[in-house]
Amino acid sequence: MQPILTNRQKQIVEYLRMSQRETGVMPSTREIQHYFGFASQTAAMSHLRALERKGVIQRLPGKARAVVFPGDLDRGEIADIPIYGSIAAGMAQDAEPEREGSIALDITALGIRHNARTFALKVRGDSMIDAHICNGDTVILEFRQPRKGDIVAALIDGETTLKRYVVEKGKPFLRAENPDYPDLIPARELVIQGVLVALLRHAA
Amino acid sequence: MQPILTNRQKQIVEYLRMSQRETGVMPSTREIQHYFGFASQTAAMSHLRALERKGVIQRLPGKARAVVFPGDLDRGEIADIPIYGSIAAGMAQDAEPEREGSIALDITALGIRHNARTFALKVRGDSMIDAHICNGDTVILEFRQPRKGDIVAALIDGETTLKRYVVEKGKPFLRAENPDYPDLIPARELVIQGVLVALLRHAA
DNA sequence: CGGGGCGGTGTTCAAGCGAAAAGATTTTGC
DNA sequence: GCAAAATCTTTTCGCTTGAACACCGCCCCG
Structure with a gap:
């Protein structure tokens, strides 16, 4: 009322x-x-x-x-999550480190811990379409160790992509959620930059 | 720095x-x-x-x-968007009008107008899965007249569902984005409760 | 060894600011 | 139509609060 x-x-x-x-x-x-x-x-x-x-x-x-x-x-804590450019969820490309604005939201409602290192990226491409992550979506990532099946932003062989983190036979690799894209087996290094915790889509 | x-x-x-x-x-x-x-x-x-x-x-x-x-x-205006229970995106069910908490976020970043009547609903079911709206997602809706192709929460024949608003041959009807679900042709009334403006997903 | 930043104590002053008392006039809701 | 709100004015009071000045000990760094 x-x-x-x-x-x-x-x-x-x-x-x-x-x-x-x-x-x-x-x-x-x-x-x-x-x-x-x-x-x-x-x-x-x-x-x-x-x-x-x-x-x-x-x-x-x-x-x-x-x-x-x-x-x-009675609002929770509101944090500004910086947006660090975009990330390829299709072809592997460099992710720019420049800060491009930020989004402010109630992080307790999302279950994000206060001192977590959190950031956001705009998704480019459709390689995660079967995980229902679309071109143009904003993904919110937390910097932590990934668990099997997590969706991660990873630096693989010098380039950053958004993929699912999979472990088979003790070997971690990255899988696109789109049959048109191949699995990515790290040649040398597999650096996880963040684990997906939330997604924000903005209808046009 | x-x-x-x-x-x-x-x-x-x-x-x-x-x-x-x-x-x-x-x-x-x-x-x-x-x-x-x-x-x-x-x-x-x-x-x-x-x-x-x-x-x-x-x-x-x-x-x-x-x-x-x-x-x-330099944060935009933060609004509390009330969550009015859940909505069926699968089988048509009644949507409860009770307020179940709210989410606070920067609405200017989402392009939501200040005086817009905005609310949120939790999605139940997977009938919108081909529009990449999943079970458990929170959809943010704005009360306004829908345009063709908008995704809407609609009261159709006494029950509320989330569907795509389609007009063919001058007649509006609701289409599920999942081939397993049929189109819904309104028998008498088609009351649009809100148009989807954003979506928030919260990784488990 | 001397200076600068850090982290304080003690004191004083004036402006910032909420609050109250006592009206006056108009609008609104039974 | 009457009472209760709403919308103001004037005036006065006194706590709240930022601000300044003077001074002290400590630790680090060149």
Whole structure:
């Protein structure tokens, strides 16, 4: 059930949200006053009181700028997962190490540990299509040792690809989830860069 | 390039993060003082100054509790997308309207408009497997009119399913992306509850 | 061995800021 | 139509809080 807000109260909430997003801190009552052109700071106070009564915000009495949206509190920890370019899931190609933005999401909801080294890559190609990983998907990877059957980003013979990590007869190798692509047997080295923990697809 | 922090400075940062997550506001210098058992508030001050010098935090001079992590600022808007139970992508079943938690993520990164009515559903079944939507995936839907070829959650003849929205000869109907499942031709009503905008998969 | 960064203590000051008391006017909901 | 909200103004008070100054011991590094 949504609380009913007046127009003015919606404006106040919108200003609070904007201020929080742009400056990082909540406005003081006097900042609210000046923003809306009030002649007195008490006007802002009473609006905050009204919003608190309706449960839209919570305040910590006596503390400065202590306005919180309750929904923001029971949110888990939000982490910025950097996107390190794209990765070939088709033909083996070099993966660029440049950071190309990041995605922010609630990592506890995904079961990602806080101190895990996590990063994301855009998938290029369709060699993992039978694992339902498509061209253009963003995969979120965690740096750790892989288990059999994990999908991994691996540096095999100098190039990075996304493949399934398979062990047969004690020998690890990489398998594409697409019959058109061959298995990759490491000639010398098989360096695992990350294990897939989540996938994010963005409908066009 | 990561700035080098001393142990004490790491503790301070950790406390700032904890305070921000649990109380919703940044601690004042005196709160930092008491938490660490400092005899003077200046100790907290100098730590904050050091952290600012190293670029870990930013401060707004003269303002109370005005400590921000720069990374949190250039993040887009984070929204809590409620999860309304699960949805059948196989056999048609009722979708429960109960809210079962939510996921928080940066919606601008996904191209979701701010005032869009967005919600999420867990996928049950494999009738959309050829569209690479698996059992257990979480689909994020936006309430709007569907276009041809969109994947939609639809209420068809009293039950909710996830299917592709297809129009042929001017007549809309729903198609499963799995040859084992038949098309669904609406007998009376075809109510679209949401259009797929994103998908989140969580590796076990 | 001398300087600089780190990690503090003690004190003082002024601005920042929430809060309360006492109205006034308008809108809204039974 | 009346009471309860909503939306403000003026004024005053006092805790909260950032900030500055002076000073101390420690350890590392060249």
